[in-house]
Amino acid sequence: MGIAKDYFVGNEDLLDVVRRDRSNIYESRLLLLHRALTTKAPGTILSIGAGAGTYELDLQERYGIHVELSLEPSAGFVQSARSKGLNVLQAGAQDYDYPEGFYDTIVYNGSSFGFIEDDELEATLRRNWESLRPGGRIILQDVPLESALGILLKAFQDFPELAENKDYRELLDGTVFYDLPPYKPFWHTTRYYIELLEKVGFSNFSYFQTVLANPPYEDETVEEPIEGYDKGSYVAIVAEK
Numbered sequence: 001m002g003i004a005k006d007y008f009v010g011n012e013d014l015l016d017v018v019r020r021d022r023s024n025i026y027e028s029r030l031l032l033l034h035r036a037l038t039t040k041a042p043g044t045i046l047s048i049g050a051g052a053g054t055y056e057l058d059l060q061e062r063y064g065i066h067v068e069l070s071l072e073p074s075a076g077f078v079q080s081a082r083s084k085g086l087n088v089l090q091a092g093a094q095d096y097d098y099p100e101g102f103y104d105t106i107v108y109n110g111s112s113f114g115f116i117e118d119d120e121l122e123a124t125l126r127r128n129w130e131s132l133r134p135g136g137r138i139i140l141q142d143v144p145l146e147s148a149l150g151i152l153l154k155a156f157q158d159f160p161e162l163a164e165n166k167d168y169r170e171l172l173d174g175t176v177f178y179d180l181p182p183y184k185p186f187w188h189t190t191r192y193y194i195e196l197l198e199k200v201g202f203s204n205f206s207y208f209q210t211v212l213a214n215p216p217y218e219d220e221t222v223e224e225p226i227e228g229y230d231k232g233s234y235v236a237i238v239a240e241k
């Protein structure tokens with residue numbers, strides 16, 4: 001398997017800035033993450049692709065939910081997360097030497113699984129499966145391809161000239177992508193990930209979604225998550241071993 005790339009060189013403060021400048025979206029996402037994490041007692045948690053550790057710190061401070069270990073390949077984010085007191089290993093999901101049957105919860109927050117090469121994802125999820133205790137859960141939190149935000153971001157990624165068109169550019173102003181080239185290397189629908197998790201052996205699925213507002217209005221209010229995956233620009237899949 002390949003060594004994870006650092007996609008965020010020169011953008012080390014990005015996630016802390018977004019937390020500050022789009023705080024309602026951040027809060028909606030934190031509520032979503034909390035809802036997904038608490039379908040049962042979260043137990044020993046591994047966070048994969050933790051970025052600057054903003055969510056891991058808030059889970060600890062707001063809810064007393066402790067993340068045992070965070071994996072993060074980007075050197076700048078590792079430094080930032082460590083400065084928040086988190087236990088972070090500089091590694092991608094493919095690179096970690098997973099202990100067998102150890103974790104109760106493995107969480108990918110903020111589409112971090114969308115940075116793993118398509119041809120490495122299934123094998124990585126199988127290693128996640130092996131590392132979970134029986135009854136343990138995996139959580140995939142994503143901006144799905146088919147969501148309002150996903151459609152827009154994928155279009156900007158595939159057709160960068162859209163950024164020069166004011167009508168399209170302004171649609172992003174109310175999102176966390178107001179000031180940056182949106183980028184996620186691998187995009188799939190929620191159903192694609194559900195089928196992949198089923199193939200690996202996961203079952204007992206539940207789904208939560210938030211930020212149902214259209215892109216220009218995403219940061220206007222904090223939204224409570226609701227069940228399902230067919231509307232939100234942010235969706236969490238929870239599945240059990």
Ligand SMILES: C[S@@+](CC[C@H](N)C(=O)[O-])C[C@H]1O[C@@H](n2cnc3c(N)ncnc32)[C@H](O)[C@@H]1O
Pocket residue numbers: 004005006007008015048049050051052053054055071072073074077091092093094108109110111112113115116
């Ligand atoms: C959009 S950011 C989300 C960060 C954080 N979880 C959040 O929600 O704020 C995606 C993260 O995935 C990380 N990442 C990239 N490749 C990865 C890989 N192969 N394995 C795990 N994480 C990866 C990136 O460095 C980045 O921190």
